[in-house]
Amino acid sequence: MSHGGSNQRRLTRLPKFSKLRKSLFVIRLLVALPLLWLVGRAPQPVVRIGPPQKVQTTNPKMGVHTRLTDEVEEWKIKRTLEMVREMGAPWIVEYFPWGYYEPEKGHYDWTHPDLVVNHALAQGLTVLARIDFVPEWAQPENTTFRYLPEEHFADYADFIYAFVQHFSGRVRYVIIWNEPNLSFEWGYRLPDPAAYARLLKAAYLRAKEADPEVTVLAAGLAPTLAPPGSEWGMDDLEFLQRMYDAGAQGYFDGVAIHAYGWAFPPDDPPAPEAINFARAELVHEVMARNGDGDLPCFITEAGWNDHPRWAKAVPPGLRIEYTVRAYEKAQQEWPWCQVVAMWAFRYPWPARTFQDGFTFVTPGFISKPIYTEVQHYAQGEQRAGSRQ
Amino acid sequence: MGKMKLGRQGAAETKGALPRWQRWFWLLLALGCWLLAWHLIRTTWFYGHTDPSWELIQRRGVVRVGMDATYPPFEVQDESGDFSGYDVDLAQELARRWGVRADFVNIYFDGLYDALLTDKCDLLISALPYDATLTQDVLYSPSYFNAGLLLVVREDERSIKGVNGLADKKVGVELGTAGHLEARRLREQARIPLQIVPFSTSYEALQALHAGEVDAAIVDSISVYHFARDPGGIRYLSKFLTDEQYVIAMRPGSGYLWKRIADELARMHKDGFLQTLQDKWF
Numbered sequence: 001m002s003h004g005g006s007n008q009r010r011l012t013r014l015p016k017f018s019k020l021r022k023s024l025f026v027i028r029l030l031v032a033l034p035l036l037w038l039v040g041r042a043p044q045p046v047v048r049i050g051p052p053q054k055v056q057t058t059n060p061k062m063g064v065h066t067r068l069t070d071e072v073e074e075w076k077i078k079r080t081l082e083m084v085r086e087m088g089a090p091w092i093v094e095y096f097p098w099g100y101y102e103p104e105k106g107h108y109d110w111t112h113p114d115l116v117v118n119h120a121l122a123q124g125l126t127v128l129a130r131i132d133f134v135p136e137w138a139q140p141e142n143t144t145f146r147y148l149p150e151e152h153f154a155d156y157a158d159f160i161y162a163f164v165q166h167f168s169g170r171v172r173y174v175i176i177w178n179e180p181n182l183s184f185e186w187g188y189r190l191p192d193p194a195a196y197a198r199l200l201k202a203a204y205l206r207a208k209e210a211d212p213e214v215t216v217l218a219a220g221l222a223p224t225l226a227p228p229g230s231e232w233g234m235d236d237l238e239f240l241q242r243m244y245d246a247g248a249q250g251y252f253d254g255v256a257i258h259a260y261g262w263a264f265p266p267d268d269p270p271a272p273e274a275i276n277f278a279r280a281e282l283v284h285e286v287m288a289r290n291g292d293g294d295l296p297c298f299i300t301e302a303g304w305n306d307h308p309r310w311a312k313a314v315p316p317g318l319r320i321e322y323t324v325r326a327y328e329k330a331q332q333e334w335p336w337c338q339v340v341a342m343w344a345f346r347y348p349w350p351a352r353t354f355q356d357g358f359t360f361v362t363p364g365f366i367s368k369p370i371y372t373e374v375q376h377y378a379q380g381e382q383r384a385g386s387r388q
Numbered sequence: 389m390g391k392m393k394l395g396r397q398g399a400a401e402t403k404g405a406l407p408r409w410q411r412w413f414w415l416l417l418a419l420g421c422w423l424l425a426w427h428l429i430r431t432t433w434f435y436g437h438t439d440p441s442w443e444l445i446q447r448r449g450v451v452r453v454g455m456d457a458t459y460p461p462f463e464v465q466d467e468s469g470d471f472s473g474y475d476v477d478l479a480q481e482l483a484r485r486w487g488v489r490a491d492f493v494n495i496y497f498d499g500l501y502d503a504l505l506t507d508k509c510d511l512l513i514s515a516l517p518y519d520a521t522l523t524q525d526v527l528y529s530p531s532y533f534n535a536g537l538l539l540v541v542r543e544d545e546r547s548i549k550g551v552n553g554l555a556d557k558k559v560g561v562e563l564g565t566a567g568h569l570e571a572r573r574l575r576e577q578a579r580i581p582l583q584i585v586p587f588s589t590s591y592e593a594l595q596a597l598h599a600g601e602v603d604a605a606i607v608d609s610i611s612v613y614h615f616a617r618d619p620g621g622i623r624y625l626s627k628f629l630t631d632e633q634y635v636i637a638m639r640p641g642s643g644y645l646w647k648r649i650a651d652e653l654a655r656m657h658k659d660g661f662l663q664t665l666q667d668k669w670f
Contacts, residue, residue, distance in 0.1 A: 144502045184499030188506040232495075308589060308611060311458040316588045350566065352517040352632060353497060354459060362564040369563065369588060 047074040054124045055090040057378040059331045063091030063128075063341030064360065065301055068116045069100070071348045078119045080346055083361055085123040087371055088378020091339040092125050093175075093300045097133030098159050099145060105137060105155065110166055117170050128217070128256075128300060128341070130175040131163060134187075147187025150195060157202040164210035173215045175256045175300060176203045179222040181239035183232055191234040193242035197251070200243075204251040218248065220256035220300045221283075223275045236279075237272060237286055244290040255292075257283050258301040259340075262312040266326040277302065277326055284336050296338045302326060303342040306370075307357030320373045327377065439644035441510055450489050453479040454509030456497040461669040462515040465494050474669040475513045478532065481661060485652055501526060504639060511649075512637040527640050529649045531633035532662060537570050538612045538624040540597060540605045548604055550625065554582040557603035560593035561586055567593075567606040570629055591615065597622060608632070613670030 064084055068077050084092060094116060101109055120127050134145050138152040148156060164174060179185040180196040196219070204216045221236035228238075240255075259280040261268075270278035284297055303326075305312060306319040314322065323342060330340045346361040360371040406414070445451045455475060457465035463473040471492045483490035493509045500512050504526065517535070518528055541548050548554060551574055561568040563586035571584045585602050587593040590611040597605045598621045605622075609632075612624050638645055656662045 142506075144506060146502070182496075182499070184496070184502055188499075188502060188508065308591065309459060309461075311460060311464055352566075353515070355497065356565075362569075364569060366564040366568065 045075045047078055049118055049122045050078075052122055052124065053085055055085050055088060057088035057090060058380045059088070059327050059378060060090055061330045061337065061339050062087075062089040062327050062374075062378060063093065063300075063339040064089050064345040065093040065341050065343045066345045067095065067347050069095045069097060069112075074115055074119075076348070077115055079365060080361070081119050081123045081125060083365070083367070083371075084125060084345060087360070087375045089374075090124065090126060091128065091341055092120060092345075093128045093130060093341045094120070095130050096163065098131055098156065099133045099135035102135055102159050102162070103137075108162055108166070113167075117167060121170060126173070127171050128173040128175060128298060128339070129163070129167070129171050130178055130256075130300065131160065132177045132185075144187050146185050147189065148199070150198070153199050153202050156199065157206040160203045161206040161210045164207045164214050168211045168214070172213065173217060173298070174203075174207060175217045175219060176200050176252070177219040179258065180219055181221045181224065181234045181236050185222070190231065191239060193234070193239050193248075194246035196239075197243045197246040197248035200248055201251040215253045216251075217254045217256045217298060217300075218243070218252040220258040223258055223260060223279050225273065225275065237282055240283060240286045241290075244286075249290060249292065252295075254296040254298055254338075255283065255287060256298050256300040257337075259299050260302060260343075261304045261322055261326070263314055265318075266322050266329050277322075277329075280334070280337065284334075293336070295336075297334075297336050298338050299330065299340040301343045302340055303344075303358055305354065305357040307354040310354035310357060313354065313357055316369060320370050323370060323374060324377045327374075439642055441639055441642040442645040442648065445486070445488055445510055445645070448488075450491050451479070451483050451486070451511060452491050452493055452509040454493045454495050454500055454503050454512045455514035456500060457492070457494045459515050463492075463513075465492075474533070474665050475515060477665055477668070478656075478662075479511070479513050481656070482649065482652055486648065501637070504637060507639075510638065510645075515634050516637055518633045518635045525640065526637045527642055527646050529636035529638070529646060530653055531635055532653050532656070533634040533666075534628055535609055535632040535634060537567050537606055537629040537632075538609050539629055540594065540607055540612055540622050540624045541603070542597060542600070543621055543623050545603075545623075550627075551578065551580060551629070554580050554604055556581055556583075558583045558585050558601075560596045560602035560605040560607075562590040562593055562607065563588060565590070565608075566630065566632075567608065571606050594622060610670065613666070617670060 064087075066080060066084065068080060071077050071080070081092070096113055101113060103109065117127055132146070134148045134152070138155050139145060139147060140149055160174065160176070164171075177196065177199065181191045183189060183191055186192065200218055207214050207216050221239055222233065223236050224233045226233040226235055257280045259277050260275070261277040262275060264274075264276040266277040268274070268276040268278060270276065270281045272282060280297065280299055284293070287293060287295060287297070304314050304319040304322045306316040307313045327340055330337045342360070344358050346359055347356070347363055349363050350356055359368065360374070361367050455463045455471075457463045457471055457473075461473055462475045463471060465471050471494075476492065479490045479492070493503070495503045495508070497514070500514060500516070501522065503509055504512050515535070518531065539548075539551065548557065554574065559571050559582050561571050561584060567590065568584070568586060571582065574580045575582055575584065585596070587596060590607040593602070593605045593607055594611065594615040596602045598619065606629060609628070612622070616622055616624065636649055638649070
């Protein structure tokens with residue numbers, strides 16, 4: 001046998017065999033890589049929307065402001081909304097930043113808001129959607145994301161149209177902007193009721209084009225006693241009156257109200273020079289003076305704070321008492337008020353400031369005593385403070 | 389010596405040496421790199437001389453300090469409009485050392501960062517926790533105060549010298565706070581078999597400690613300092629369990645101003661000024 005000859009044949013065969021081996025290796029790699037990627041990923045919990053639920057409550061006007069805009073994980077969105085339902089609050093106010101969902105003009109990303117809205121509906125909750133936050137493409141240079149120039153009012157109105165159309169039948173209430181009577185919320189410009197009235201009109205008309213049944217709410221105004229001409233803001237009662245003077249009437253179906261109690265009880269009487277929960281009555285009076293007394297009001301931010309060092313806070317026990325009384329007051333004494341939504345149910349992460357004193361549930365889903373007591377109230381049970 | 393051969397032009401070229409055009413190429417490239425490095429050094433190291441924030445402060449003779457003055461003992465504004473607090477004293481001392489005056493601008497917390505970025509103020513000193521998500525939007529100074537969690541025991545306690553000493557002990561916390569979560573972490577992850585006793589407030593947790601109802605408490609430093617001053621009867625372990633650093637914020641591009649603040653804070657730590665503030669306000 002000639003070894004040289006067989007070697008020759010081996011040598012001749014080797015290149016083809018090597019090619020085949022290489023091909024097999026590449027194929028195995030192509031198969032293995034996705035598997036490795038799958039194995040390397042942290043397992044994600046499987047989250048199902050679940051069967052539709054109903055809120056059991058003795059007070060259908062109870063609400064909370066959730067803060068799910070920056071909540072990435074679906075299971076946390078669902079758990080937050082479950083806990084809202086379990087507490088007995090049928091309403092939520094949620095923030096839908098325009099700039100998040102229309103990153104480029106005409107291109108929308110509804111993935112996250114769909115999650116929030118679908119889970120909310122599954123929990124039997126009604127959603128009030130606050131919409132503001134200027135996208136970069138509509139923001140002049142060196143301004144903040146609350147600076148909406150008039151030449152982009154139409155773009156905002158277009159987004160309202162797209163939002164209302166997309167969520168037609170699912171979200172029935174939209175709030176146009178937020179606290180425009182504060183210069184901070186108006187891009188650190190002087191508050192301009194006439195300009196806000198124009199924005200509201202543009203948004204209202206487009207919202208009705210998308211869905212005539214949607215309820216459009218004028219923005220909740222920040223309760224403030226800013227003196228005339230203040231660079232920081234305008235008194236909310238004055239701002240609302242000037243909106244009417246500028247022709248805003250007829251371009252909203254209701255008014256959002258912000259009614260923080262600070263250190264005062266909910267029954268502290270209203271007065272133009274006082275910031276308290278009952279200031280909401282003064283807002284309604286402005287509406288009534290202008291012929292809109294029959295329009296509904298929605299308190300979309302309210303509440304008390306129990307941080308140990310904040311100057312406007314109250315002790316935790318008082319916070320519970322005031323919160324429950326505020327819900328009761330709206331139900332028993334304010335027929336014009338459809339909901340009282342307390343700020344804020346839970347944050348996705350701790351604020352690490354006094355603002356943590358507003359929450360009912362921690363980011364880690366630990367329910368605070370206020371949650372438990374409000375739940376007892378919603379179920380018609382006696383609260384711990386009043387139990388023998 | 390390499391073999392010589394004549395190139396196209398007849399010029400002598402050494403075999404193995406780079407052709408002329410390549411030499412020029414590398415020389416120009418090196419020069420370009422040096423120029424770029426010089427430009428970068430000039431714009432970063434020497435930027436301070438053109439830091440607009442610092443120059444404005446010096447020109448005006450005033451540093452405008454933004455704060456939400458509703459957070460004693462750090463900052464509060466009384467009815468006559470006067471500001472007082474730890475942060476107020478800190479700002480005034482900084483201004484004094486710079487030879488300028490400090491003016492305070494009271495801004496609701498939500499609007500603080502926007503106020504800084506729209507030039508309503510030069511600095512934010514407002515018990516501001518360091519926020520890693522905002523480091524692209526603002527510049528943060530080094531920390532001047534730690535509001536993190538402390539492990540607290542009674543003054544006469546000798547057996548608990550650290551977290552390991554909490555085994556089989558009752559630990560008071562404020563329900564739902566960072567202290568509560570830290571206690572749970574010690575129990576579940578560090579496997580220290582402690583018993584967590586939640587209270588509605590950190591003050592109640594410290595009161596329970598003082599009364600002997602619990603063996604230790606995990607509470608934020610500010611609450612601890614207050615309680616240790618009055619009514620007292622407690623002490624805290626010097627090592628923080630967690631950090632919550634309060635910092636000063638300024639606009640991006642304020643490199644020189646940042647350096648001046650960092651230098652002064654370092655001096656204040658060293659010369660005891662910050663300790664004086666703590667003794668005064670807690």
